[in-house]
Amino acid sequence: MRDFAAIILAAGQGTRMKSSLHKVLHPIGGRAMLHHLMASVDELGPQHTVVVVGSGREQIEGAVSGRAVTALQEPQLGTGHAVQQAQASLAGFSGDVLILYGDVPFVRASTMRKMLDRLHADDAPAIVVLGFEPKDTLQYGRVIAGADGTIEKMVEHKDASESERACRLCNSGLMAARADDLFDLLGRVGNDNAAGEYYLVDVVNVARADGRKSAVVITDDANEVAGINSRAELARAEAQWQDFKREEAMANGASLRAPETVFFSWDTELGRDVTVEPSVVFGPGVKVADRATIRGFSHLEGAIVGEGCEVGPFARLRPGAVMERGAKVGNFVEMKKAVLGEGAKANHLTYLGDAEVGAGANIGAGTITCNYDGYFKYKTVIGPRAFIGSNSALIAPVRIGADAIVAAGSAVSRDVADGELRMVRAEQLVKPGWADRFHDTMKKKKAEKKA
Incomplete structure (x- = not known):
């Protein structure tokens, strides 16, 4: 030149x-x-x-x-x-x-x-x-x-x-x-x-x-x-550009199940044999490696998805989310500034923020990392092969050791050693017959009110 x-x-x-x-x-x-x-x-x-x-x-x-x-x-x-x-x-x-x-x-x-x-x-x-x-x-x-x-x-x-x-x-x-x-x-x-x-x-x-x-x-x-001078012309330009990116993605080896419903950003990178299901949105800064699957209604931004990973449906990956080879997040899972190690999975209803999850770990449904105290963010580290039971709250900063188990319903605020079981629950209170007496009383009151 x-x-x-x-x-x-x-x-x-x-x-x-x-x-x-x-x-x-x-x-x-x-x-x-x-x-x-x-x-x-x-x-x-x-x-x-x-x-x-x-x-x-x-x-x-x-x-x-x-x-x-x-x-x-x-x-x-x-x-x-x-x-x-x-x-x-x-x-x-x-x-x-x-x-x-x-x-x-x-x-x-x-x-x-x-x-x-x-x-x-x-x-x-x-x-x-x-x-x-x-x-x-x-x-x-x-x-x-x-x-x-x-x-x-x-x-x-x-x-x-x-x-x-x-x-x-x-x-x-x-x-x-x-x-x-x-x-x-x-x-x-x-x-x-x-x-x-x-x-x-x-x-x-x-x-x-x-x-x-x-x-x-x-x-x-x-x-x-084509010049762009109005919102309508901007929308038409966006549609034109999206059509081009969809064709480009498929030409490079990605499968889009319903291309017209998938939306890309200028820097989206998809590997070969990636499958993208309907109604997926890629915000800026997303890289998806070969053979990954992005299931429907997922939203990704500033995220790296490794080879063979599975995302969604209805998952949200926010900036700083990294999924290593073979990791999986399922429906209604959100990740932000978190690493999900090789083969690790969080299948349902989970929030992983400011976290590091080791290879092979399992994150149960309803688990959250409590990363914010209203002023500062803190990190949660979960070791390889750890098992986090459903409906657990991991209160950062906290470290869960390798092969450790956190029992379902636990609120963990102190480190858990390798191979340890941690159960943090209030003692269960049992009152035999209480519910029957309660129902009888309330039914009687309701009948009297109608009379």
Whole structure:
């Protein structure tokens, strides 16, 4: 790759989103749309990335800190004016420049590379524009081009004639140019148009007036350049992205029993021969190893599921949950910052928080690790092959030894040694005949009340 810089426009107010969160920070698959785009840019190794900000600048500055610099557009006088604000940040840079939009998150790195390659073709166009052919041309600007892809004219929809609006080749807004060419052309763009703004597309017309050609590259997928401006468009983008991830997961060897009901995050990793039953949600940070089974209605986030493990149904794995090879959690089990050792199991109605469970241990139904005293969190350690009886409360910090048994219904607050039985129950009180006398008395009272 030749040296290139990316300018990402994100100065718009995003009023149609009706949100206090900046438009480009709304998530798709658990990742901000801006970060989706930046990840594609990063695949190509840019020398500089400049994000042009305006309204809500503080949010974006925090979101791109360490990955990009920002340039302020104030006031906002159009897309051409926005790109000009990045000029100071690229002072001394003479490579190529890609112009992208923060609310157009799905542009592939391969498409960006295609634009940059076209810029250095034999005819050396001044500007390369990314075009697309949607089913409905709506209000998109048009690209009037010859058969060889040379651009004859660029025009915004509101400024286009009827014959120009009949053209189906639309402008995505994405462009590539050499830095020196770009800022020279921008400096000569005027605002004599219906909106009184400085249009980025006019750099093509200025270059044409200089006798220089520009070229269009056409994406083969119009969805790649779909902009997101409203909650409805965000939902459609999420659906589009989820469909792609489902197909990708199955192509890589996972079985999804009802694909349309499974939801992924941007970084979900599934191994081969993983089975995912209906209505499973993967939050960010989940890795599932080969031959694991995720049963229906389970929710996983920030969790690692080992080879051959079984999760659910109706299980919840929260951040820090780790299941080692062959471990199992069943229905209504929750794990948080806990390790379930190889072959260990917690089959029913259990909470494991801030815990370490040894290999082969059995956690009975209704067991909880009491990890929080209202101020601090404490750890529970359960040794290998330990057996925790049903309805037990393990009051941390506490350690249960290897091969130890905790009797059902125990509330354990002190360490249990290896191989020890611990039973913590109140003495049972037996009153023969008491229940019969109670029922007789209450039935008599009820009859008297009715009379």
